[in-house]
Every structure is written in C-alpha cells, then in structure tokens.
Amino acid sequence: ISCRYYCYYSRVMKAKKITASRRRSLGLTQWPIVGILPAIVGNIHRILDGVTALLASSDMNFQCRFWFAGFRYFITCDPANVRHIFTSNFENYPKGDVFAEMFDILGGGVFSSDGDRWRRQRAKAQMLMTTPRYRAFVARSSLDKVDKSVLPFLSHVASTSDATCDLQDVFTRWSFDTTCNLVFGVDPGCLAIGLPDVPFARAMDDVLRTVFLRHVMPVTCWKSMRWLNVGHEKKNAEARRTADSFVAATIASRRAAYETRDADKSAADLLSSFICDDDISNDPEADVYIRDMTMNLLVAGRDATSSALSWFMYLIATNPRVEKKLLEELAPIAARKPPPCHNNNGSAMVSFEASELKNLLYLHATVCECLRLYPSLPMEHKAVVSRDVLPSGHEVRPGDKILVFNYSMGRMKRVWGPDRREFRPERWISEDGKLRYVPSNKFVAFNSGPRTCLGKEMVLVQMKVTVAAVAWNFAIQVVPGHVVEPKLSIILHMKNGLRVRVARRRSSAKLQ
C-alpha cells in the first residue's frame, strides 16, 4: 500500500471526541500528506488488533479514503450497522464486481455472485444441503474421518520421540479431505501418516494466497501482473489449471458412472446430487454450473473449518478450567460406551456420535465462544449501490467499500461487556441453564441475514465430533515458546501454525 493515505478520519475522530493524545497512544498520528499511512504500514503485521483498537476508540465506525485511487472505505463493527447492511437494506449492499474479480476462481458461484444468480444458486445449494439424507451423510462421514484418520494420526504423533506436530496443518488436511468428501464424494487422503503432498490441495493454497494478495495490492498492480503472467499471478494461473482439471475429471468420471449405471446410488455427496438433479442436468451449461458450485463450497468450507478447529484446540489447551468442564460433560457419554473397544475405530480410543453431542450445552457454548473471539473470516467486504445513511449516522455513497470487522466485533466492550477478552463459554448460558439467545448481528462468525453461511449446521456437527474425540483421548499442550498469533490473510489462520505436544490420556487422569 504505497500511496498517500488521505482520510477524513480526523473529522470523524473529532466528532467522536477522541483526543489527540489517545490517537497518538494508538500510534495513529495524522501526518501531513501521508495521513495515518505510516501507522497502517507500521502495524500491518498486527492489522486486526490495530483496527480493533481504532474501532474501540471511534464508537465502532470510521471512514477513510485513498484519494489517489478514488477509494472510500467505511470500516465498522457496529451491530446496528451490521443489521442494516446485512439484513434491513440488504439489496443496497452486494458483494460487488471487485470482489467477484478477486475471487475469479469461484466463477459465477454462490459465494461471489449477487442478484438473481446468487439467489438461484443459494436456493439450490440450500435445498440439497438441508435434506435429512445429506445431514446423515455429514454426521457419518465426520465420525468416520475422526476414527480412521484423526485419532490414528495423533496416536502416531504421541508415540514418536518428541510427540509434537503442527495441529493447524493436521486440521487443514483434515478439513480438505472432509470437505472434498462431502462435496465431491472423494477423500484425497491428505491427512495420513507421512503427510503426503496432494497437488490439488497445494493448488488451492496457492489460489487463496493470490486472493489475499489481491485484497492488499492496488487493483491496477495485480491486474497488470495477471496480464503479464508474472509473480504470484503466474503461480495462480498454474494452480488454477491443477484445480480445474481435478474438478473437471471428477465431474466427468461421476457422470460416466451414472451413465453406465456403475454409480453408487446411495451416494449423498453434493456432486452426485447435482448430477442427479433434473433442473441442473438439463441446463446446457450444467458442467460450468456444477464446477462453480462445487468449487465455491470447497473454498467456503475448507479453510474456515480448519481455522475454527485450530483456535478451539489452542483455547482449550491454554484454559484448563474450560477443558475440565468439557471433559466432565463428555464423561457420562463415554461411560455408557461398552468396554474394552468403545467404537468402530478398532482401538481403545473413544469417539462420539453427532447425535450424542447434539444436546451438550457446554460444548456448544465453547464452540460459539471460540468463534466469537476468533471468527474464521475476520472481515467481510460489501459494495454500496446507492447513497444511504447508516444507523450510526455515517453516509455511504456508490463506489464506497464497506469492511465489516467480525474479529473486532467480538472484542468490543459495548457489545460483549468488560470481560470481552476473556474466553468464557459461560457467557452463552443463561441463569436457568439454557443456551442464551444472541442475535446474528452481534455474533457474526457465520454472517447475518440472507447470506448467512450455508454450512453452519454442518460445520457445527463436524467441529463437535472432532474436538470431542481429540480432547477426550489426548492431552494437548502448546509447545513452550511457540508464539500463536493471527496471520495476515482473508482467513484467520495462525501465522506460525499451532505447534503442540500430544499425549494419550489415561482413563483415570481424564477428569483430574
């Protein structure tokens, strides 16, 4: 971001009665010509906490612009504005063309499209993802993956001499395999002892890295690089070829299987459902539609889920009080399982069915609390169609960009109270022991309004099945000295991974 950063942020600050000394304490001195650009560049490594501090001091909203490029940004984490932008005046705030271009990997799929196209894609995906058959498939395959991959892998790590691994890498592999299986009905086997290199997974990493760089580079710059086919844009083009050929080959072989009647008629993965759907199959553009839809679900699901799992295990490992309460909640279910081989993984390890975990209040509260503090998508991007005045009193105009900071929302005193920085699942439980209702414009981890995450129910099942089994069977400890901090990315990954020491729990030690 090598530009003069002009903003009328100072006017907003003044309006909000923020003193110059307070601004200086945030490192936000207004310099002549360059404005607060030095502060932004100097804090780029901690941009999420920097923006959070700024939002906390400016009543949860501020506005700024890059004059040289004609960009105006409105930055917010105000629940009233979120309700307005995501729900009450939804039609005025699409994702916009720039977003669709940055995410060109998604084609015209549900995640990046707007208007009627988005509506049709969403309705179709929602219909297929909410059937009892698909829900049962999610529950079954999540448990299967835990039994056959996650527990054996961690057991192997625990038996090695240093017993350490990067848990974030484990969950990214887990998530890729699981999402591929749910979307394509194929498990690429990324999470296996030896951690094999899978070209499709590597290609998806390269593509998403490029999407992030497109968010932080001037548009003309990355577009020129794309045109010249150099740097990360060149790598991206190669990665897209790998990803597209995997998807095209998978669609072609599944279609062939259906045509020769070799296909597994009981398959519940989304690709099979799309191929069997008459509306989609009769469309002359069916393969493009299926390619876009499946690629969108893969991109939407994979990294968000692995990020959530990594932060969950980090929070449990560093909060023994919460870990103990979770194990106490799981203990009666584990006790009901017949000894000595408690489940279908052939070992003495215990795993839990989705149906057994469905009503566990503390487990649910812990997942929500984790996503409050560490939402997998730390910010969201909206365009403005016509002039509007937001509930905060700020005016936005066509051409403005709105960035909603989900990460900051979870850290606002006015939204979550003075203990907002504490990891305290109890805040989700009411005095009468029920789950407390929290509106989605305040808990934005899964978005709010008509574009609410389509994978929400599915991911809650996957997360609970996985974290319950890992926490019950293994004591996870962050390797001393390992620094855990957010990475600069569109997904809230950990910059240095999550280096942990893994030990099998003895039954007698589980509740100590």
Ligand code: HEM
């Ligand atoms: C912990 C995991 C997840 C989190 C925190 C999460 C969060 C979100 C958020 C914040 C959005 C809105 C993004 C935006 O508009 O820019 C979104 C959209 C979406 N998510 Fe998720 N997601 C997760 C997992 C999944 C999974 C596993 C799937 C399905 C495979 C999925 C499918 C979608 C889809 C299709 C959309 C687009 C909805 C639309 O625009 O109408 N998500 N998700």
